[in-house]
Amino acid sequence: MTLLEFARGPALTFALVVFALGIFWRLAGIYRFPARKELSAPRRDVRSGGALRAIASRMWQPRTFRERTLVGTLNAYAYHLGLAIVFFGFVPHIAFVERLTGLSWPALPGWVFIAGVAMVFVGMLYALLARLTSPVLRLLSNFDDYASWVVTILPMVTGMALVHLSLDARYPAVPEVPLAVAVHLLSLELLLVWLPFGKLSHAFLVFFSRATTGAAFARKGEVL
Amino acid sequence: MNDMSARPRYDKQGERTDAERAAAATSTFVREVGRDAALYLESCIHCGNCAEACQFYLATGEAKYTPIWKLEPLKQAYKREVGPFSWIYRTLGLKHAVTAPQLEEWQELLYDSCTMCGRCTLACPMGIDIAGLVGLARKGMFKAGLAPAELVAVAERAEREGSPLGATPKVLRERLEWLSDEHDVPMRLDAPRADVLVTLSSIEIMKYPDALVATARILEQAGASWTITSAGYEATNFGMLSGNVDWQRKMTMKLIDAAIACSAKVVLLPECGHAYSALRWQGAEMLGKPLPFRVLHISEFLAENLASGKIKVRPLDKTVAFHDPCQVSRRGGATRAPREVLAALGMALLETEDSGDLSFCCGGGGGVIANSRADALRYGAFEIKMKQIDATGAELAVTSCANCRQTFDDGAAHFHWGREMGSLVELVADRLAARPAAGP
Numbered sequence: 001m002t003l004l005e006f007a008r009g010p011a012l013t014f015a016l017v018v019f020a021l022g023i024f025w026r027l028a029g030i031y032r033f034p035a036r037k038e039l040s041a042p043r044r045d046v047r048s049g050g051a052l053r054a055i056a057s058r059m060w061q062p063r064t065f066r067e068r069t070l071v072g073t074l075n076a077y078a079y080h081l082g083l084a085i086v087f088f089g090f091v092p093h094i095a096f097v098e099r100l101t102g103l104s105w106p107a108l109p110g111w112v113f114i115a116g117v118a119m120v121f122v123g124m125l126y127a128l129l130a131r132l133t134s135p136v137l138r139l140l141s142n143f144d145d146y147a148s149w150v151v152t153i154l155p156m157v158t159g160m161a162l163v164h165l166s167l168d169a170r171y172p173a174v175p176e177v178p179l180a181v182a183v184h185l186l187s188l189e190l191l192l193v194w195l196p197f198g199k200l201s202h203a204f205l206v207f208f209s210r211a212t213t214g215a216a217f218a219r220k221g222e223v224l
Numbered sequence: 225m226n227d228m229s230a231r232p233r234y235d236k237q238g239e240r241t242d243a244e245r246a247a248a249a250t251s252t253f254v255r256e257v258g259r260d261a262a263l264y265l266e267s268c269i270h271c272g273n274c275a276e277a278c279q280f281y282l283a284t285g286e287a288k289y290t291p292i293w294k295l296e297p298l299k300q301a302y303k304r305e306v307g308p309f310s311w312i313y314r315t316l317g318l319k320h321a322v323t324a325p326q327l328e329e330w331q332e333l334l335y336d337s338c339t340m341c342g343r344c345t346l347a348c349p350m351g352i353d354i355a356g357l358v359g360l361a362r363k364g365m366f367k368a369g370l371a372p373a374e375l376v377a378v379a380e381r382a383e384r385e386g387s388p389l390g391a392t393p394k395v396l397r398e399r400l401e402w403l404s405d406e407h408d409v410p411m412r413l414d415a416p417r418a419d420v421l422v423t424l425s426s427i428e429i430m431k432y433p434d435a436l437v438a439t440a441r442i443l444e445q446a447g448a449s450w451t452i453t454s455a456g457y458e459a460t461n462f463g464m465l466s467g468n469v470d471w472q473r474k475m476t477m478k479l480i481d482a483a484i485a486c487s488a489k490v491v492l493l494p495e496c497g498h499a500y501s502a503l504r505w506q507g508a509e510m511l512g513k514p515l516p517f518r519v520l521h522i523s524e525f526l527a528e529n530l531a532s533g534k535i536k537v538r539p540l541d542k543t544v545a546f547h548d549p550c551q552v553s554r555r556g557g558a559t560r561a562p563r564e565v566l567a568a569l570g571m572a573l574l575e576t577e578d579s580g581d582l583s584f585c586c587g588g589g590g591g592v593i594a595n596s597r598a599d600a601l602r603y604g605a606f607e608i609k610m611k612q613i614d615a616t617g618a619e620l621a622v623t624s625c626a627n628c629r630q631t632f633d634d635g636a637a638h639f640h641w642g643r644e645m646g647s648l649v650e651l652v653a654d655r656l657a658a659r660p661a662a663g664p
Contacts, residue, residue: 040515058348064578136290145270
């Protein structure tokens, strides 16, 4: 078995299983706790609306906080958007998903992909520097923060070994540089394995957390 | 920026070993964690935005006052003992057990530098209810005998005497008789039945008795059937603020039992922020079933009765700034009521830069005003609010919380502010329209 076959076969299966089970385990580990009984009379019976509203409204900071948080917020948007462009808008990545699920969609133009790559590298570098230099962020940061940064940037770094390839051509089943592709895929699998255990799980927890607060505040009457 | 870190900031209650204290705190932390708390404790992304909302951080610039950092021992205990991956943390030794010295260090962060105002939640991209988690963490600290001595003393007195400031039933009766004579207004005490049970804050009874007179005048004009009962009148709840659930329940049940005994349809809460949280939003949980009466903050009662025309007022042509009590507005949801009252008075409301749900705390909530070792921190927090009130240029400043008023009075004396924070209920009482003369 070649390294590429390993990465595409058992390693990928393992990563996807850990990813799925890890998310399930984490959510189940939260939802096994008893829910608080809400016995007080609600001011407004709008829990669902409050939950949905909070999921949307928390996408952006209230005006009063923007002056002090704007750069960090914009930067986070930049590298999150960049990651989405790189993963979902690039031909080989779409082909990868298609092989797994049968789903495919049109790719983004090459220049958009390049812009996405730049947004990820610049944004994540800025995020790391901010974490290392801000007294608040340095105090809050632990192994999870730095490990999550590394496993997120790794697929980008290993992907750079393949940038000499055409941006919008489909690739043969056996790539020209199998070792680089294998390493790239393994780095993605590391990300999948890590995601459920650390802070990267905000990718799904964000909806639950915002919705919980939004629903609680809505029944009290506040619009979060 | 002020250096406020010179002296150790922790007290201890009882004689126990460090291990016993740590065990008591840890077991309480993990026992109190429910689904919402677990979700929040899993969700922090360490972005630090909450610091930018906290006036203790803004006043000092010290990273340790970042709201989510105040929860570190709680997070540590949760993740190590009961979180979804606790077995991994324990097996691999990735999280240490919480220690007593750590809790002693955190006492200042959980009590002195947090008013549980909840402003941080509005800056959190994950929407984490940090103030709620601080309340949970305080329960563990109290069980460990690691709460501020003054706050515990006040809570003990409230539990023992029924009032944190010595407003015992005897004092209450004498006070009401005096106020009734002095102001020629009926102070109805211990009526066997009444539609409205009026509850009071000790701060009002002892320091701002005009608020009691104002409340009585307003109720009389509204034609309400009302009473104060000596069996349950104290609305403040230092059991809740200190983290003692048993005392919280006992204090709340006094009010609930008194309301049921006089068949009250409405329990009217005084100008007090945390009293609103304790009964309006946690009272039913203490009883174990929905409350058989409505709970209204005085500002809600005023807004309802002004709108219905039961209370009539003479307009006042002045500008006014309103200070939102955090537990009534942001965390209580009754943000509109005082604004409707001020509009009914025809006053021009000049909002502070951050107002309503985004309002800054006075700095004295969450028991901070009762904890004198936190004074320096509190003044730093207060200064932010004071400057925002000044910036409105309003002629008057009012609020609907006696605890906030007390904090403003103390802050004004400290800063030689030259302004006074007034009371919404007193303002309305001063502007009550004369009742139509009785017919021949």
